[in-house]
Amino acid sequence: MKKIFILFLLITTFHLSAQDKKPDPVIVLDGKIVRGLNSINPNNIESVQILYGKDAVDKYGDTARNGVIVVTSKPKPGIPPRESLDPTVTEVWDLAPMVVTPGKNVGDAPSDAILLFVGTDLTEWTNSSGAVAAWDVKDGAMTVAKGAGGIKTKRTFGDIQLHIEWRAPAEVKGDGQGRGNSGIFFHEQYELQVLDSYENQTYSNGQAGSIYKQSIPLVNVCKKPGEWQAYDVVFIAPRFSETTGRIIAPANITVFQNGVLIQNHVEITGPSQYKGLPVYKLHGKGSISLQDHGNPVSYRNIWVREL
Incomplete structure (x- = not known):
């Protein structure tokens, strides 16, 4: 009908x-x-x-x-x-994205960021063994103190967006890996290299912006010693099987240095190793750690967004 x-x-x-x-x-x-x-x-x-x-x-x-x-x-x-x-x-009208207020200037933290260092104290940090962090804080920056060892965040993270600014010493001492060396470790084991790579030769997968001993940066955009530089990073943590503990999806990382893409969604093959090949081992969330490599490297304006 x-x-x-x-x-x-x-x-x-x-x-x-x-x-x-x-x-x-x-x-x-x-x-x-x-x-x-x-x-x-x-x-x-x-x-x-x-x-x-x-x-x-x-x-x-x-x-x-x-x-x-x-x-x-x-x-x-x-x-x-x-x-x-x-x-x-x-057209999709529901599921509207959360409103986030961007920072006033490039590099400023947005409204949903976790502030890890704003230039005044190290309350968000401990040393590698969990004791008080003993790096020097002066003029809005924290600097590796001789013999103090590395530091790490009290908080642990999974997938994140990280902004961090760093500076190699203005006074040039040493060469290769002995000049302005430090490192940023995700989950305390996957290293984004910090090094004075301005007119300073070293192995390519160990220069500034490398995923240490794994991935060479696309370009070298290092500034002169003593000038502030910035890393903007998207780090995606590895995934492991809940039943077997085996790796399901490796970690990957995208890095901009001073506004220039240097690592493009690079797969990390395992924890950074000075010797030998990397092998994944089951872990959960982890801290961000900054390395004491014996050079007075400085850091400032550190914030993260959890993804």
């Missing part, structure tokens, strides 16, 4: 249009404009929608000023329905 009524509605609409000597309404079948009723099989009709006036013109243009008949066929088994000409079909 429903099919007969729909067919009657279509025929009546065209008959009235012909009597008024107006152009026929536009017929849209499964998202496509068709000519006449011959294209429509009443037995395959799922629904019919009639549009008039502004609604019709807004969706289908001036040719629809005398109305639009929108016919949708029943979907055929195994065949997805044709795309609709209605743009609202593909």
Whole structure:
């Protein structure tokens, strides 16, 4: 009965249009404009929608000023329905992103960031054994103190966005790995190298911006000794099987140095090793640690966003 009524509605609409000597309404079948009723099989009709006036013109243009008949066929088994000409079909209005206020200047922390060092104290940090961090804090920066050892965050993290600024000593001493050396370790084991690589030769996978002994930076964008530099990092932690403890998905990292891409979604092959090959071992979230390599490297403006 429903099919007969729909067919009657279509025929009546065209008959009235012909009597008024107006152009026929536009017929849209499964998202496509068709000519006449011959294209429509009443037995395959799922629904019919009639549009008039502004609604019709807004969706289908001036040719629809005398109305639009929108016919949708029943979907055929195994065949997805044709795309609709209605743009609202593909619009998503829920699940709106959370509003985050960006920092005033480039490098400033956004509103959802966790501030790890703002230039005043080391309350977010301990030394490598969990005792009080003993690096020097002066003029808004913290600097490796001789014999103090490395430091790490009290908090632990998984996937993060990290901003950190660093400076090699202005006074050039040593060369290669002995000049302005430090490191940023994710989960205390995956190292992003910090080194004075301005006109300073060393092995390529150990220079500034390298994933130590694993990935060479795309370019060398190091500034002169004594100038502040910035790393902006996206670190995705490795995934392990909950049942076997085996690695499922290796960690990966993207790094910008001084605004220039130097590591592009690089897969980390395991914990950084000075000797030997890296091998993954099961772990959970971890701290960010900063290395004491015997050089007075400085850090400032450190913040993270948990992803």
